[in-house]
Amino acid sequence: MDIEKVATAEIVRQISKTDYLAPFINDGDKEPSWDGAIYTYSRSSKKVDELLGRVPVQVKGHLDNNFLNETISYTVRVADLRNYLTECGTVYFVVYINDDGDCKIYYANLLPFVLKRLLKDIGNQKTKNISLSAFPTNKADISNIFLNFVRDRKKQLTTIGADIISYDEVVKSGGLKELNFGFTDINRKLTEPFGYMFKHGFYLYATLNHGITVPIEHISSIEMASAVLRAPVMCNGTKYYDQYSLVHKKDGVSEFHFGKSSVYIIDTRNHIGKFNFTLAGNLSERITDESFIIDAIESGSFSINGVEISLSSSKKEEVDSFQIEDRKIHLQQLRRIKKVLTQLKVSEELDCDNLTENDLQNLNMLVVAFDEQKPVSINVLPDSPPFGHLTVANLKIMLSFSKDADSGLHWLYSFFDSPLDFRATDENGNEIKSSVYVLLSKENFITLSNIDYDALFRAITSVPCSEIYCGQVTQLLLNMLLAYDEKKPEDQRLLRYSHMIAEWLLSDDNETPYEIRQLNYLQIIKREREFSVKELKELYSIIESGSVREDILVGTYLLLDNQPAAELHFERLEPELQNNFKNYPIYMFWKKTKEDRKTNE
Secondary structure: OOHHHHHHHHHHHHHHOOOOEEEEEOOOOOOOOOOEEEEEEOOOOOOHHHEEEEEEEEEEEEEOOOOOOOEEEEEEEHHHHHHHHHOOOEEEEEEEEOOOOOEEEEEEEEOHHHHHHHHOOOOOOOEEEEEEEEOOOOHHHHHHHHHHHHHHHHHHHHHOOOOOOOHHHHHHHOOEEEEEEOOOOOOOOOOOOHHHHHHOOEEEEEEEOOOOEEEEEEEOOOOEEEEEEEEEEEEOOEEEEEEEEEEEEOOOEEEEEEOOOEEEEEEOOOOEEEEEEOOOOOHHHHHHHHHHHHHHHHHOEEEEOOEEEEOOOOOHHHHHOOOHHHHHHHHHHHHHHHHHHHHOOOOOOOOOOOOOHHHHHHHHHHHHHHHOOOOEOOOOOOOOOOEEEEEEOOEEEEEEEEEOOOOOOEEEEEHHHOOOOOEEEOOOOOEEEOOHHHHOOHHHHHHOOOOOHHHHHHHHHHOOOOHHHHHHHHHHHHHHHHHHHHHOOOOHHHHHHHHHHHHHHHHHOOOOOHHHHHHHHHHHHHHHOOOOHHHHHHHHHHHHOOOOOHHHHHHHHHHOOOHHHHHHHHOOOOHHHHHHHHOOHHHHHOOOOHHHHHHHO
16 A cells, blocks of 8 residues: 555545645655645635745655544654755644554644744754644635635734743733734634634634734634623613623533623523522622612513523523522612612622622611611720721722710711711810811721712811811811822812812911912812923022011922022921921922932832
């Protein structure tokens, strides 16, 4: 038996039955490293002007009666691998031939990316084992192998002389613009791309910021594919979601994910669908998800982008497992909690996935106090102020309270909507009207979840100015700026209301020196935008006034980005004043030297 002739003839026979390929392979060919080529065409007519590319091939015959393996290993000369890389790739065939002359073909697509991996750190080796897969017998699958070879070879040509780069290396370099992949499939029956990707390999490419596209991985196949699709999900005329996730799995199952809790599973082999529901997510997400599942089960259908999906085929035990009546009661409880948190002006979502027993007790207490409007039992330490924060999972809610004379229980109020009357005392013991909001610290502005900035601003600006009160408000303003500098740009409300308070102090405060009020206002402006000419003149006027404190001059020069002048006046301050200055929000504009950084560390 002439093994090489049988092997070559089998390759030619399989290629010849395709519509887009033409084999030019000679048995006994003496061409170094190759036995011929396979030509690919864009049309089945195979005209010259329809030629897509030429694919070099190497064919090896091998006597073996075992046709059971889907993959094999075969030894190839390193010199041949280097030649294949020079040629920008080769398809390598090994044909198993049994005693009866029957054949099974194995192949390897040796594109530049694969070849560079095989040759990496090869040293003085003369041979290298390569892995080959069983060659398909379907003519469309055979054509796809060579059409994709030509397609990927073109994409890898520009990087043939470069080292392989991994995804992690691309990300670390900061040069990643986008990831992309693609493939050619002539199977007209394929309705979506995932079916191909479940059974075939493809290359993942990275497009870099400078426009070059490089291969970063070859993926042999995928187990599942997921996509987020924008389309309305509705039930009974109510839109519950603007988008959903669609997951295709290799076993023929498709999953539609709605929100955080609902998964509608369809087995595409028998077209039977069912819902899985596990309540998850934050409070708002849970309310939406539970409302949706109740509505869908009771109405027996829902729609995606106007296409109705009937649940009429669902088994009774599946429907009963949702315990709809119990879910309605639970949904009502969630809505009561949401109502209370809205009333308290809580701006963050409640994380319900990690609620402790203590969190649940605190939520129940809030519902009783604010929804049922009843006094509650709380632990109040002797001589403690009539306010504090309550922690519920990720939320910190500032509350005030007063004792009910009859029951001994306590009425709860939002700190920002409380009947507290706060007054300060001057050096002579005289009471001066103030606002409880001046007690808020930088940490409060960073951590509290229910700050009502409108109520805060109304209360602050409703109190008549006095030297003590305006000093308190100025400190409040500085605390807000310190908090903003830690949280930005997460919470722009801090900067916006700081601006409003600084404007009010600038116009109504006649007790605090003008240059301090102006400096505080302008440091907010610097956080928002560049200074106008008028504002720059204001800063230079402070410098030229001639009777300004050294710390004011330091701040002024910092706003003008004059670091040397700021340092000059900073050095004139007493050590204690220097330390105090570093705690002011205006110090963020100090351009730190290496010595400063070492000191702070």
